[in-house]
Amino acid sequence: MNFTSPRRRFASAAVAGLALTGLLSACGGSDSGDDAASKSGPVTLPFWGWANGQEAVVKAFNASHKDVRLQYTKVTDQLTMQKQLTNAVKAGNAPCLVQNTAEYVTSWVSQGALADITSYVEGEKDKFNSGAWASAQVQGKFYGVPTSSAPQFTIYRTDIFEKYGLKPPATWDDVIAAGKVLKKHNIKITNYAGEDPSTLEVLAMQAGAHWYAIDGNAWKVDFQDEGTLKAAKVIQEIIDNDLNAKLSFADYAAVQRSYDSGATATRQISTWQMAGMVQNFTKSFGDWALAPWPAYQGEAAKTPAGTNLTGSVTLVTKQCKDQQQAARAALWMSTNQDAVKTMASPETGNGVMPALKDSGSYVGESISRKLLGKNYEPAQKVVTDSLGTVTTDWTFGPNWTAMFTELQAGWAKVVNKQEKVTDLLAHMQEWTVKDLKSRGISVKG
Amino acid sequence: MIRSMRWKGAAFTVPFQLGFLFLYLLPIGYAVYESLFTQKQSGLGLGGATTEFVGLDNYTQGLTDSAFVNSILRVVLFACVQIPLMLLVSLLLALFLDALTSRVASRFRIVLLVPYMIPGVVAAIVWVNLYSPDVGPLTAIGKSLGLDWNFFAPSMVWPSIGNLLTWHGIGYNMVIIYSALQGVPRELFEAARLDGASELRIARSIKIPFVRGALVLTGLLSIIQMLQIFNEPALFRNITPQTVSDSFTPIMIIYNQAFNAGNYNYAAALSVLLALILGIASFLFYRLTSKEAD
Numbered sequence: 001m002n003f004t005s006p007r008r009r010f011a012s013a014a015v016a017g018l019a020l021t022g023l024l025s026a027c028g029g030s031d032s033g034d035d036a037a038s039k040s041g042p043v044t045l046p047f048w049g050w051a052n053g054q055e056a057v058v059k060a061f062n063a064s065h066k067d068v069r070l071q072y073t074k075v076t077d078q079l080t081m082q083k084q085l086t087n088a089v090k091a092g093n094a095p096c097l098v099q100n101t102a103e104y105v106t107s108w109v110s111q112g113a114l115a116d117i118t119s120y121v122e123g124e125k126d127k128f129n130s131g132a133w134a135s136a137q138v139q140g141k142f143y144g145v146p147t148s149s150a151p152q153f154t155i156y157r158t159d160i161f162e163k164y165g166l167k168p169p170a171t172w173d174d175v176i177a178a179g180k181v182l183k184k185h186n187i188k189i190t191n192y193a194g195e196d197p198s199t200l201e202v203l204a205m206q207a208g209a210h211w212y213a214i215d216g217n218a219w220k221v222d223f224q225d226e227g228t229l230k231a232a233k234v235i236q237e238i239i240d241n242d243l244n245a246k247l248s249f250a251d252y253a254a255v256q257r258s259y260d261s262g263a264t265a266t267r268q269i270s271t272w273q274m275a276g277m278v279q280n281f282t283k284s285f286g287d288w289a290l291a292p293w294p295a296y297q298g299e300a301a302k303t304p305a306g307t308n309l310t311g312s313v314t315l316v317t318k319q320c321k322d323q324q325q326a327a328r329a330a331l332w333m334s335t336n337q338d339a340v341k342t343m344a345s346p347e348t349g350n351g352v353m354p355a356l357k358d359s360g361s362y363v364g365e366s367i368s369r370k371l372l373g374k375n376y377e378p379a380q381k382v383v384t385d386s387l388g389t390v391t392t393d394w395t396f397g398p399n400w401t402a403m404f405t406e407l408q409a410g411w412a413k414v415v416n417k418q419e420k421v422t423d424l425l426a427h428m429q430e431w432t433v434k435d436l437k438s439r440g441i442s443v444k445g
Numbered sequence: 446m447i448r449s450m451r452w453k454g455a456a457f458t459v460p461f462q463l464g465f466l467f468l469y470l471l472p473i474g475y476a477v478y479e480s481l482f483t484q485k486q487s488g489l490g491l492g493g494a495t496t497e498f499v500g501l502d503n504y505t506q507g508l509t510d511s512a513f514v515n516s517i518l519r520v521v522l523f524a525c526v527q528i529p530l531m532l533l534v535s536l537l538l539a540l541f542l543d544a545l546t547s548r549v550a551s552r553f554r555i556v557l558l559v560p561y562m563i564p565g566v567v568a569a570i571v572w573v574n575l576y577s578p579d580v581g582p583l584t585a586i587g588k589s590l591g592l593d594w595n596f597f598a599p600s601m602v603w604p605s606i607g608n609l610l611t612w613h614g615i616g617y618n619m620v621i622i623y624s625a626l627q628g629v630p631r632e633l634f635e636a637a638r639l640d641g642a643s644e645l646r647i648a649r650s651i652k653i654p655f656v657r658g659a660l661v662l663t664g665l666l667s668i669i670q671m672l673q674i675f676n677e678p679a680l681f682r683n684i685t686p687q688t689v690s691d692s693f694t695p696i697m698i699i700y701n702q703a704f705n706a707g708n709y710n711y712a713a714a715l716s717v718l719l720a721l722i723l724g725i726a727s728f729l730f731y732r733l734t735s736k737e738a739d
Contacts, residue, residue: 082704082705083704086703086704086707086709090709106491107707109491110486110490110491110493110494111493111494111707112492112493112494138491139489139491194683194684194685194686194687195682195683195686214489217488217489218488218489219489219490247579248683248684248686249683250573250680250683250684251573251574251577251579251580251597251684253574253577253579253580254577254578254579254580257579257580258579398486398489398490398491399490399706399707401705401706401707402705402706402707404705405691405701405705405706406691408686408691409686409690409691411686412685412686412687413687415687416687418687435706436490439484439485439486439490439494440485440486440487440490440494441486441487441488441489441490442487442488442489442490
């Protein structure tokens with residue numbers, strides 16, 4: 001055995017100890033270099049997102065800009081983003097730009113995380129379509145730039161509908177009627193995943209509900225207005241008659257198989273969900289067609305505002321030191337033709353529709369010819385038309401994230417017939433008012 | 446001379462002490478500090494929040510929060526069933542391995558450890574796919590045996606999770622018990638055999654009493670792990686959200702409060718409470734089991 005001297009060992013132990021401290025302090029001080037950077041040389045703006053294609057867009061941005069550089073970090077998904085951004089904001093080193101979904105914007109504003117960039121972006125309003133433009137603002141102030149818009153429609157199995165002599169449903173009543181016919185043949189009209197109450201949210205939105213509204217200096221909460229009750233009636237009828245499948249998205253393969261095998265005949269979706277269908281289907285290619293989003297009986301066409309990927313925005317954080325450059329970079333990503341094209345394609349991006357006013361030219365790229373077969377051409381018009389009917393007056397509340405989690409718990413009970421939609425709504429009314437009050441927020445209702 | 450030697454000795458622990466301080470004590474201290482405050486908003490709540498000192502309010506709220514208390518009771522009840530079962534299987538496997546020659550045993554040991562090498566979330570996803578009534582093979586297997594089981598049914602949540610955890614934990618616990626068995630003086634077995642003891646009797650009267658320490662250790666680790674269970678129920682929540690609520694286990698509540706509800710301070714208080722409860726439970730368990738050994 002060949003031991004080194006005690007003195008040497010002490011020295012190496014001390015060095016190891018020092019190295020560890022160095023490592024730890026390096027973790028804490030990542031933002032110290034930013035000041036110097038803004039004075040000389042290009043400004044570096046960290047950008048977090050999860051969408052496919054952003055990497056290529058950032059590369060193109062950096063190639064065409066000398067004074068500003070984007071530094072891209074890919075995050076797994078919206079949920080991970082919520083968690084990591086919460087931590088970063090808390091630690092005081094939030095990235096300048098973050099991808100997010102429209103429904104969370106108010107929550108972030110409420111936590112004081114976002115920068116008001118109205119003065120940098122309001123001049124660009126005319127470039128965007130109204131539905132998308134509405135998604136990046138809270139109370140008239142802009143905190144980001146919309147990146148996608150929300151075409152929504154019904155996708156249905158033409159072979160099944162023809163076989164049973166059904167027409168594509170134009171109204172929610174038609175959906176229920178068709179569902180009752182299909183039920184006799186053991187086919188479900190739609191799928192309600194127990195963990196996903198967005199069906200209730202979007203149907204209420206379409207019916208003109210306002211769960212949250214601003215009334216003077218207080219929030220008005222109403223989960224039981226006329227619109228919501230109208231939506232509740234449709235959903236309750238579908239559930240009571242067992243017209244819906246109850247597959248969880250956690251069992252994703254089973255969900256896709258149920259569409260592919262014809263066990264479930266319709267879906268209300270946006271363009272991006274088609275990618276998952278194309279990737280997982282084996283036999284039903286060409287059997288699908290698009291129809292407009294079902295209307296309420298006797299009402300004009302109206303589609304819900306985007307949730308999930310269809311309502312994406314690029315937000316600018318308050319902790320960002322170069323908010324103006326960040327706002328400009330966000331605008332570039334949403335309006336530069338090549339950048340938009342990259343994101344709109346299901347191959348290079350994620351098949352989302354751009355937020356631009358003249359999005360019509362991207363429709364062809366964002367839907368799948370393989371899935372729709374001979375119905376591909378008429379489908380384009382359905383998508384384009386739906387862009388003009390998006391709800392623009394819906395407001396997401398300041399405790400949306402917490403509220404949605406509570407809604408999820410109850411929705412599962414509704415889908416499993418343990419309670420009625422109206423019971424859930426009464427609970428949500430009470431819960432939301434109480435939660436807002438406990439946060440110190442003024443609320444009426 | 447001796448004094449300086451002592452300091453030199455202590456210096457070797459500097460890396461550990463620093464790690465302990467920065468990665469352990471400071472975060473705990475920070476959590477305790479955070480747990481004494483709350484975020485208050487005003488007006489429309491769009492102007493950010495102010496931080497207010499509230500003393501122990503978060504703790505009293507936590508202790509009277511029926512969802513939190515119920516989640517702990519729920520997990521404890523489950524632990525009382527799953528942990529003894531898992532340890533029993535691990536013990537039997539370890540005894541079995543111990544009876545084999547060491548070359549054969551080492552092969553088995555690796556195979557039995559494979560589930561433990563798989564990250565928890567991955568294991569949960571694998572099992573969700575196996576369990577799936579639509580695409581999983583277990584439903585078909587059940588049918589061919591005349592069993593109509595549905596692992597996603599609300600009443601099957603705990604058995605399904607328990608099976609997953611047992612599958613995942615057996616190998617690890619077995620290895621600890623097995624290495625304890627290896628430490629039993631072999632002469633004892635010979636003496637016992639000379640006295641006419643059967644292999645079963647040797648296992649019961651010599652081997653098991655000798656590995657009591659290892660059983661206490663694995664039991665303790667399992668209890669700690671169980672109270673912190675998160676991945677598996679979180680995944681099963683997607684499948685039967687009406688049964689697995691967002692406050693199903695203590696960590697799920699804490700996660701939900703921190704990342705969904707944005708109540709960082711309350712989440713910090715609940716974390717501290719959970720740590721205290723775990724500490725007390727571990728202490729009691731250790732006291733009770735080691736007293737018997739004396």
